[in-house]
Amino acid sequence: MTPRILEIRKGVLDKNDRLAADLRARFGQAGLFALNLVSSPGTGKTALLERALGRMIERKLRVAALVGDLATENDARRLARSGAPVKQIVTGGICHLEARMVEAHLSGWDLNGLEFLFIENVGNLVCPSDYDLGEDLRVVLLSVTEGEDKPLKYPALFQSADSAIITKVDLAEAVEFDRAATHQNLQSVHPGIRILETSAKTGQGLDDWLDFLVEQRRRNVEG
Amino acid sequence: MTPRILEIRKGVLDKNDRLAADLRARFGQAGLFALNLVSSPGTGKTALLERALGRMIERKLRVAALVGDLATENDARRLARSGAPVKQIVTGGICHLEARMVEAHLSGWDLNGLEFLFIENVGNLVCPSDYDLGEDLRVVLLSVTEGEDKPLKYPALFQSADSAIITKVDLAEAVEFDRAATHQNLQSVHPGIRILETSAKTGQGLDDWLDFLVEQRRRNVEG
Numbered sequence: 001m002t003p004r005i006l007e008i009r010k011g012v013l014d015k016n017d018r019l020a021a022d023l024r025a026r027f028g029q030a031g032l033f034a035l036n037l038v039s040s041p042g043t044g045k046t047a048l049l050e051r052a053l054g055r056m057i058e059r060k061l062r063v064a065a066l067v068g069d070l071a072t073e074n075d076a077r078r079l080a081r082s083g084a085p086v087k088q089i090v091t092g093g094i095c096h097l098e099a100r101m102v103e104a105h106l107s108g109w110d111l112n113g114l115e116f117l118f119i120e121n122v123g124n125l126v127c128p129s130d131y132d133l134g135e136d137l138r139v140v141l142l143s144v145t146e147g148e149d150k151p152l153k154y155p156a157l158f159q160s161a162d163s164a165i166i167t168k169v170d171l172a173e174a175v176e177f178d179r180a181a182t183h184q185n186l187q188s189v190h191p192g193i194r195i196l197e198t199s200a201k202t203g204q205g206l207d208d209w210l211d212f213l214v215e216q217r218r219r220n221v222e223g
Numbered sequence: 224m225t226p227r228i229l230e231i232r233k234g235v236l237d238k239n240d241r242l243a244a245d246l247r248a249r250f251g252q253a254g255l256f257a258l259n260l261v262s263s264p265g266t267g268k269t270a271l272l273e274r275a276l277g278r279m280i281e282r283k284l285r286v287a288a289l290v291g292d293l294a295t296e297n298d299a300r301r302l303a304r305s306g307a308p309v310k311q312i313v314t315g316g317i318c319h320l321e322a323r324m325v326e327a328h329l330s331g332w333d334l335n336g337l338e339f340l341f342i343e344n345v346g347n348l349v350c351p352s353d354y355d356l357g358e359d360l361r362v363v364l365l366s367v368t369e370g371e372d373k374p375l376k377y378p379a380l381f382q383s384a385d386s387a388i389i390t391k392v393d394l395a396e397a398v399e400f401d402r403a404a405t406h407q408n409l410q411s412v413h414p415g416i417r418i419l420e421t422s423a424k425t426g427q428g429l430d431d432w433l434d435f436l437v438e439q440r441r442r443n444v445e446g
Contacts, residue, residue, distance in 0.1 A: 040264045041373055044370075070349065072372075074372060074375065095350060122349070123348065124349055125347070126345070145366070145368035150264055153264065153297070155294050171397060
């Protein structure tokens with residue numbers, strides 16, 4: 001990139017950081033725990049979220065979701081079936097969400113009435129890494145079908161995440177998934193990262209994940 | 224994006240287009256057929272290319288490859304085992320290849336001695352769509368594990384491609400792949416697009432694809 005583009009880009013990121021800090025403060029005051037889900041396209045963010053929203057509604061947790069997409073509103077329709085409030089953010093071709101997009105889509109929602117907000121980013125292992133959305137937890141998803149080398153090939157996003165979820169583990173055997181190599185590659189780019197394994201199909205790992213989120217929120221609210 | 228960024232972006236793209244046109248002319252004069260492979264991370268571009276290079280070397284076709292990656296040189300090492308000349312383009316965090324990167328990595332190669340050049344783009348369903356690399360054929364890959372909706376969600380890249388390959392079809396049953404929906408979604412965003420199904424694991428579809436490429440090159444050279 002040219003120095004001029006780098007300079008403008010820095011300005012955009014600084015502005016995003018300021019807005020994200022404002023959002024984080026608003027979420028904190030409302031006792032709302034916000035998550036930013038990032039991954040490659042097809043890793044299964046929407047499928048996991050679909051299961052998670054359904055289970056959280058059963059557990060009487062007050063949860064909402066924002067889902068980012070370049071062009072369609074399909075995901076919001078799919079997720080709204082859970083009964084949770086859901087809005088789609090259509091980026092119009094932009095390959096990541098930005099804090100201003102999140103902020104613009106919160107209108108009409110009473111944040112004090114919510115405990116959890118999931119923000120599903122655009123499917124992309126590069127663009128979302130620099131954009132803070134005001135989240136409390138950034139979760140990177142990686143499916144067993146994608147190949148063990150992805151953390152090494154897209155290090156910035158994996159380094160920017162607070163925890164990792166390996167998805168579609170019901171397919172692990174069919175794709176000859178190398179669990180040890182995947183964990184090792186994740187740990188090598190992000191030492192100490194917490195890794196969970198899930199299957200949206202069988203529900204494996206879902207309750208563990210939700211228990212973890214409930215505990216994280218409790219610490220935030222009490223802390 | 225702000226008007227100022229859009230303006231600079233247009234300048235970058237115009238410059239890229241001019242350089243890509245120069246590359247296309249050089250490739251044409253050398254009788255070299257160039258392909259730009261684009262897909263999400265983990266779709267299996269490198270695995271398919273690995274099989275294709277091996278088979279082309281067996282067929283006495285003169286082939287080389289450039290492989291783009293954000294950070295590592297692993298893919299080039301993996302592909303070089305085929306015996307074909309291979310170079311890695313490390314983009315340093317940029318989420319797509321550009322014509323200038325291709326041009327810079329051709330030095331030292333006698334293009335007249337080559338018939339095919341594969342350019343494996345960075346794994347990304349958004350960024351590569353606007354960047355012409357001087358290729359004769361842009362091929363978008365989509366794996367059966369990624370979900371049938373990807374063409375609808377990332378239309379620009381699928382519209383920019385000349386043909387599509389559905390990869391990992393050996394896993395179709397395990398992931399309950401909906402073939403009809405995938406073909407329909409591909410055709411809806413890009414009417415008439417040629418679709419091929421392959422498996423790098425079993426070799427299914429590989430010879431059909433190579434026959435197609437040989438025929439496309441013959442037409443170019445004779446045309």
